[in-house]
Amino acid sequence: MAGAAVQRRLTWRVAEVAELVDETPRVRSVLMHVPDWPGHLAGQHVDVRLTADDGYQTQRSYSIASPPEAVDRLALTVERIEDGEVSPFLTEELRVGDRIELRGPIGGYFVWDVADGGPLMLVAGGSGVCPLMAMLRHRAARASSVPARLLYSSRSSADAIYGKELERLGGEGVGVVQTLTRMRPDGWAGYRRRIDRSMLQEVVWPPADRPLVYVCGPTPLVESVAEALVELGHDAARIKTERFGPTGG
Amino acid sequence: MSFVTRGFKGRRRDEAHADRLPPGQYLVRDFPVLSAGPTPHTAPAAWTFSITGELDEPKRWTWNDFRALPSETITRDIHCVTKWSKLDTIWEGVSVDTLLDGVDSAADYVMAFCDGGYTTNLPLDDVTGGKAWIAFGYDGQPLEPEHGGPARLLVPHLYFWKSAKWVRGLQLMKDDAPGFWETYGYHMYGDPWQEQRYSGD
Numbered sequence: 001m002a003g004a005a006v007q008r009r010l011t012w013r014v015a016e017v018a019e020l021v022d023e024t025p026r027v028r029s030v031l032m033h034v035p036d037w038p039g040h041l042a043g044q045h046v047d048v049r050l051t052a053d054d055g056y057q058t059q060r061s062y063s064i065a066s067p068p069e070a071v072d073r074l075a076l077t078v079e080r081i082e083d084g085e086v087s088p089f090l091t092e093e094l095r096v097g098d099r100i101e102l103r104g105p106i107g108g109y110f111v112w113d114v115a116d117g118g119p120l121m122l123v124a125g126g127s128g129v130c131p132l133m134a135m136l137r138h139r140a141a142r143a144s145s146v147p148a149r150l151l152y153s154s155r156s157s158a159d160a161i162y163g164k165e166l167e168r169l170g171g172e173g174v175g176v177v178q179t180l181t182r183m184r185p186d187g188w189a190g191y192r193r194r195i196d197r198s199m200l201q202e203v204v205w206p207p208a209d210r211p212l213v214y215v216c217g218p219t220p221l222v223e224s225v226a227e228a229l230v231e232l233g234h235d236a237a238r239i240k241t242e243r244f245g246p247t248g249g
Numbered sequence: 250m251s252f253v254t255r256g257f258k259g260r261r262r263d264e265a266h267a268d269r270l271p272p273g274q275y276l277v278r279d280f281p282v283l284s285a286g287p288t289p290h291t292a293p294a295a296w297t298f299s300i301t302g303e304l305d306e307p308k309r310w311t312w313n314d315f316r317a318l319p320s321e322t323i324t325r326d327i328h329c330v331t332k333w334s335k336l337d338t339i340w341e342g343v344s345v346d347t348l349l350d351g352v353d354s355a356a357d358y359v360m361a362f363c364d365g366g367y368t369t370n371l372p373l374d375d376v377t378g379g380k381a382w383i384a385f386g387y388d389g390q391p392l393e394p395e396h397g398g399p400a401r402l403l404v405p406h407l408y409f410w411k412s413a414k415w416v417r418g419l420q421l422m423k424d425d426a427p428g429f430w431e432t433y434g435y436h437m438y439g440d441p442w443q444e445q446r447y448s449g450d
Binding site for chain 2: 009010014047049050051052053056057058059060061085089093094095098099100101106107108109110219222223226227229230236237239240241243
């Protein structure tokens with residue numbers, strides 16, 4: 001399994017913000033230069049630590065959205081939680097040139113490397129697409145021919161993160177299927193409901209093809225998708241899950 | 250700490266609870282769910298709990314045997330390595346002391362093992378002496394599958410990944426060995442008050 005047994009000490013590094021990208025009205029990507037970044041695997045995350053001038057500190061975890069190949073542009077994609085403590089700072093206050101502390105990479109289970117093969121099946125809800133984007137970017141950077149599909153649920157097309165880039169990836173052999181659960185543009189011909197068992201049956205490779213499945217999103221989506229996949233006959237050991245959701249962030 | 254994040258003010262801790270929050274943690278009111286794969290659903294009729302490894306005769310309980318053991322209500326704060334803490338959580342469970350009663354073992358460590366293949370390692374001293382339970386109830390209700398039901402290990406003084414969901418037994422070991430998350434760089438012991446999140450902390 002890729003990335004097992006990372007046992008080196010994780011030290012705090014001071015990252016410098018190099019670029020800010022507004023992905024949606026509520027979501028911003030923070031691209032950083034991290035001195036001596038030790039490298040990461042697609043799917044890993046970092047801990048971010050913020051310090052106020054009176055010494056007060058708080059920490060949060062964010063998935064890395066950039067691929068391992070983008071060595072000088074570590075990207076975190078942050079969704080603003082309205083009453084959150086950290087995400088409003090990262091999405092509204094942070095400026096290019098600011099410095100923030102982080103350490104990582106962390107986690108070695110919810111990761112994918114081209115050497116792991118496929119077919120690669122990614123299922124995302126909302127900002128749960130972030131670590132999965134690192135996997136698709138990694139696949140593209142390595143010009144991998146591993147078959148890959150992304151099933152992505154958003155409330156509306158305005159809420160869909162990485163819209164243009166997903167369109168481009170779709171033209172490069174990634175099967176991108178979107179479902180819009182609340183609002184659709186005129187003429188929308190795609191799915192218009194929450195991800196359910198019949199949608200999974202239509203979009204996911206059959207169990208006999210043994211896809212490697214990564215599911216990331218809010219807990220209800222992750223629970224229902226993982227459960228439906230097991231019911232459809234997929235091997236539970238090939239389904240990896242990660243949660244994203246407002247937990248005070 | 251000389252580093253200051255420009256423009257960050259932060260929300261101050263609730264002073265009334267400040268002494269109950271370990272470093273780097275923040276309070277939540279909901280109960281977040283974290284797990285690495287699909288939630289297993291083991292029916293009580295198929296469920297057993299075992300003590301294996303370094304003991305003369307392995308022990309085993311069926312669900313009914315287990316539920317017939319004396320249980321207690323446990324109220325504790327819990328701390329997840331992903332930074333959230335939850336105060337005064339109320340559990341129903343059987344003390345690990347009860348399960349190890351009469352066991353003679355040279356073991357110093359245990360490996361908790363679970364449905365779904367999850368494992369986590371702990372010193373024997375940290376699951377005995379009234380510090381750990383096999384919990385089957387939460388907040389007055391049967392423990393839900395997504396929170397580890399039918400039963401999970403509860404070791405509230407360590408980070409919550411040590412409180413293994415869907416637990417099916419404890420393997421007694423002479424030597425320490427890494428469990429699932431510990432293999433991926435998480436701390437072997439995991440004391441939230443020492444902020445032992447990752448290897449080397």
